Amino acid sequence: MAGKRMTVADLRAAKGQRKLSMLYVETLDEAAAASAAGADVLSIIAPLWTREMREAAGDCFVQVGLLYGELITAEDYLRAGFAARAVGGDAYYCGASLDTVARMSAEGLPVVGHVGLVPSKATWTGGFKAVGKTASSALKVWADMCALEKAGAVAVELEVVPARVGAELSRRSPLVTFGMGAGSGTDAQYLFAEDVLGCTRGHKPRHAKTYRNFRAEYERLQGERLAAFAEFVADVQAGAYPGAEHDVSVDDAEFAGFLEGLNHG
Structure with a gap:
């Protein structure tokens, strides 16, 4: 209907x-x-x-x-x-x-x-x-x-x-x-x-x-999930994550002002 x-x-x-x-x-x-x-x-x-x-x-x-x-x-x-x-x-x-x-x-x-x-x-x-x-x-x-x-x-x-x-x-x-x-x-x-x-x-x-056969697909996805998590853990331990492309940038002058404020705080 x-x-x-x-x-x-x-x-x-x-x-x-x-x-x-x-x-x-x-x-x-x-x-x-x-x-x-x-x-x-x-x-x-x-x-x-x-x-x-x-x-x-x-x-x-x-x-x-x-x-x-x-x-x-x-x-x-x-x-x-x-x-x-x-x-x-x-x-x-x-x-x-x-x-x-x-x-x-x-x-x-x-x-x-x-x-x-x-x-x-x-x-x-x-x-x-x-x-x-x-x-x-x-x-x-x-x-x-x-x-x-x-x-x-x-x-x-x-x-x-x-x-x-x-x-x-x-x-x-x-x-x-x-x-x-x-x-x-x-x-x-x-x-x-x-x-x-x-x-x-x-x-x-x-x-x-x-x-x-969703069970086989779920098992495949679980294997992929485990592999992805393991790669993330390895990247963190090796210092490969985060990379420069993941960082938030700050203007040089603003960062200098921030450091100055810390030093004279």
Whole structure:
């Protein structure tokens, strides 16, 4: 939707009509590149959400991640949500209770929930592995989605569930599904920029796809950085820096007057 920033109404209207692209970004350069590339949705955590980020994100619909665990009460989430909206957020990720989701929704804040593999709550589903591989587990994901819908959420991150389960959940729910490792049947395909760029920190998930090798480029740049710093240190130690071309000049007469003043001070 180049040239027109999506609203929640646009996001909902796109469900079942076209596939959305979504990226988690952390820097101004990443946000600007994602916008220029035509990404539909960006996910940016609240500590990184600034007016500069909003500008860099361009026409992208931005989900601002309100950090679960740093925020506790519904009032915490409401204040953080309104603060993020003031900067230009479009929707707000909330991993807190259904009561908190309902409170935010009642105040007109568009909420994005999270089901399936939820990293902050993975201990309840057996750790960092797929969820929904049994009928009962898949039905629990469906129940969680229905509960979020009832609480007023507008979208949901659907993470690491079998592709057929993801497609069926997305088809049956009015929630816009941001799929991460949930197959091609979700409404949006969501990846982290670091995985796309090939500079993943830690474990690279199965669903990640790498399009460039930034890690090699970063390593090359680090080598160049070290070499440049070492040359600077060597120049200082050898007296080669600074050279005459780096010095500020002073008129001879003025310098003589300065010395005279020092000598008679």
